[in-house]
Amino acid sequence: MTKKILFVNAPSQDPSDRFFGWPTSLLYAIAPSVDAARNGNLDIEIVPKIFDPINYSAESREAVERDLGRIIEKEKVNILCASATYDSVYPTHILFDRAKQMNPKIKTILGGPHFDEVYRLPKFREEVFSSSLVDVAIEGDGEFALKSTLEAMSKDQDLSNLDWHSVLGIAEVYTPDGKVYSTSGQPLNLNDIPFIPIDLADESRHSMDYDVFTDKDGNILNTIQMMAARGCRYSCSYCSENRNLAYPNARSVDNILEEVRLRKSQGFKAIFFDDSTFGTYPRLEELLKGLGEFEIKFGSLNRFNHLGNQRTVEQYASAGYVYAYCSIEQLDDLVLNGIGKAQNEKTIRKSMELIRNNEFKLGTSLLFGLPNESERSITRTLDFTEEFVKNGTIKIVSQSALSYHPGTALGEKVVSEGFVRTPPNQGYPFDRFEEGQWYHPPYVTPKYLEKILKASEQKFGPFLSRNRHSWYAKRGLVK
Ligand code: B12
Ligand code: SF4
Structure with a gap:
């Protein structure tokens, strides 16, 4: 049977x-x-x-x-x-x-x-x-x-x-x-794998998930997710997607464009690329040129060091690219070096200016609980973010509390002995940070996080991902 x-x-x-x-x-x-x-x-x-x-x-x-x-x-x-x-x-x-x-x-x-x-x-x-x-x-x-x-x-x-x-x-x-x-x-x-069977998912719910893509009246555009390449070439010490854990592998440009054509014919008006770093796609120029033919909107995860010169940023813009999600983590070279981020303050500042001048919108992630962080690194990060929220470039600020992932260099020592079922850090203020419920360095106490939260609420409160946010909250589906 x-x-x-x-x-x-x-x-x-x-x-x-x-x-x-x-x-x-x-x-x-x-x-x-x-x-x-x-x-x-x-x-x-x-x-x-x-x-x-x-x-x-x-x-x-x-x-x-x-x-x-x-x-x-x-x-x-x-x-x-x-x-x-x-x-x-x-x-x-x-x-x-x-x-x-x-x-x-x-x-x-x-x-x-x-x-x-x-x-x-x-x-x-x-x-x-x-x-x-x-x-x-x-x-x-x-x-x-x-x-x-x-x-x-x-x-x-x-x-x-x-x-x-x-x-x-x-x-x-x-x-x-x-x-x-x-x-x-x-x-x-x-290229040999069939395109994802999106009809098995709740299409009416998920096509509304990306409220960064809107028409001129502010209505959310139907958005689908895609990937051009898998894995990541970087080795950030806290991340479960780093190159020691997820091997890089790319699709051909033709194969990607064929899927874009299909999604457009299915009525999608925007595509978000989930590649960990879209900018490392091996034939990026060719891909962006191809995407430009479709007259739909694109966005992706990326890194500032891959949006670092005017020519590249213009190529993204002419492809229809309107949104990037790049992590600042913290605007401090000592902190960035300490987590193996492979980019520095200078790169972040330069790329932010380019993004602003080319009128892309940006989502960004700030990460607290990192080695070498200090009051100074936190304050500078929040001030810098505020500046770009105020000038209209940053639309989403996602604040995370460093959570130990068992597969990573930072996490393995801490969680390798335990398999923990229920979140140890529930409720306020942990619930105002992405991954806030899980395990953090000992100094990341409620008081510590609350101070960061209060400063960010005051500087860019409505843009915090957990405040602004999706239609799930607006419809009472989540807190
Ligand atoms: C798209 C995406 C999302 C989507 C969809 C998530 C989903 N459940 O499908 C959304 C936006 C909802 C999301 C949300 C979050 N995400 Co997310 N997300 C991704 C992203 C960008 C792509 C995932 C993907 O499709 N990868 C491509 C496929 C091919 O690879 P894969 O996911 O590893 O899947 C392969 C295998 O795992 C396996 N596999 C997967 N499922 C199954 C099932 C079966 C039965 C079998 C046999 C095999 C199998 O086969 C797949 C194909 O080879 C990844 C980063 C990345 N680039 O991979 C992060 C990632 C998965 N997300 C992550 C996190 C932390 C989150 C959030 C907590 C973020 C937040 N603070 O809100 C939430 C929590 C989600 C939840 N559980 O509620 C982490 C996960 C860490 C971990 N090790 O689990 C990742 C790795 C990013 C990161 N480096 O931090 N995410
Ligand atoms: S944080 Fe981003 S760049 Fe760093 S290893 Fe993870 S996915 Fe790659």
């Missing part, structure tokens, strides 16, 4: 308004499997929409579990397949538990950036794998490892019978009996 699969974008434990977006990690991971199922090459039936709750907090947890239960019952789900980002492994764990209580025969599959980061922690493995809540966990390139897993599940085959070395990508597949299977170890050819 054909098995039925429900895809789950596992919810964060953060109840506050923050960044929202399409469930891209999951959509990338499932793209080849969905394509195969739709073309009759994989005997799996797909529940028409991804289960994608907004958060999993004290207030919402009951409703999330109830909604999941209803779908499992109504759709007669046999396989639950979840992607975890940031702090959603624990909610996934609970949701898997609820599903198995309803039907012990349900199979569960886990992957995603959060899993990629924590799977090596001994305590985590003990908890998750020994509990039998996870039947298969996949670390790394999810695409073809997942497809092979589903092929095996659809035929009730044992995973040990598969020829894992012929499976494309760099991935490891874990099972509760302790067996680990490695795939070919060869980087994926990103």
Whole structure:
């Protein structure tokens, strides 16, 4: 009998308004499997929409579990397949538990950036794998490892019978009996992967997620996310996306433009590129020229040192690029050096001026709790940010409290021994900082953060991401 699969974008434990977006990690991971199922090459039936709750907090947890239960019952789900980002492994764990209580025969599959980061922690493995809540966990390139897993599940085959070395990508597949299977170890050819199946997501909700793209009357434009290249070439010590953890790999210009054409034909008016640093795309000039043909708006994550000269910035502008998200972290060379940021105050100042003169808008991230930070570095950072908020260049200021990520140089010493389920730092003022709920250096106390918060509220309050922010808050969907 054909098995039925429900895809789950596992919810964060953060109840506050923050960044929202399409469930891209999951959509990338499932793209080849969905394509195969739709073309009759994989005997799996797909529940028409991804289960994608907004958060999993004290207030919402009951409703999330109830909604999941209803779908499992109504759709007669046999396989639950979840992607975890940031702090959603624990909610996934609970949701898997609820599903198995309803039907012990349900199979569960886990992957995603959060899993990629924590799977090596001994305590985590003990908890998750020994509990039998996870039947298969996949670390790394999810695409073809997942497809092979589903092929095996659809035929009730044992995973040990598969020829894992012929499976494309760099991935490891874990099972509760302790067996680990490695795939070919060869980087994926990103041009061979089907475009993400966005129809499985809640299109009416997610197309409104980027309120930095608006028409002249201020209406939010339908926006979709894309990636030109994966991974990151930099090595910032606090970041789980650095080059030691995520290998760089790019799509061809033609392949990217083909997807842009498709998205435009589907009615999208803006595209946000999720590449960790869009400016490192190997054939950037050619790509920007191609994008310029579409007459839609673009934005991306980037770094100031890749927006550092007039010619480049003009090329972005003529491509239709209107928005960049670049991190200042702190405007202080000692701090920037201490985290291996590979850019300095001078670069940030120069690039900010260029951005302002070319009338792009900017979202920026400030990070507190860093090695070498001081009252001086914090004050200078807040003053500089205020200047560019006031002159209209900066539209979003996202303030984060350094949170130890287990896979990173800064985090590994601190969290390698513990797998922690619930956020230790809930409530004010932690909830006013991105990732504020988790683990910080000891001096990052409520008093310490409150001082920073009060100064930033006074200097650029309405532009703080947790104040300004999305239509989720406006519609009462989150705090
Ligand atoms: C798009 C994006 C978002 C979107 C969508 C998130 C989502 N759940 O899909 C939005 C805007 C909502 C978002 C929000 C946040 N994000 Co975000 N986001 C990204 C971004 C830019 C791209 C993700 C992506 O699509 N990557 C491309 C795919 C191909 O790679 P991937 O995600 O690693 O997925 C692969 C594998 O993990 C695996 N896989 C993924 N899912 C699954 C599922 C299964 C079943 C299997 C088998 C495999 C598998 O296969 C995939 C393909 O190979 C990344 C940075 C980056 N450039 O990757 C940050 C990133 C994932 N975000 C991050 C963070 C911290 C956040 C926020 C906390 C930010 C904030 N303060 O608000 C929130 C929290 C989100 C939440 N859980 O609620 C961190 C995550 C850290 C971590 N290790 O988990 C990242 C890595 C950025 C960073 N360096 O800080 N984010
Ligand atoms: S902070 Fe940005 S540039 Fe630095 S490693 Fe992370 S993704 Fe790369």
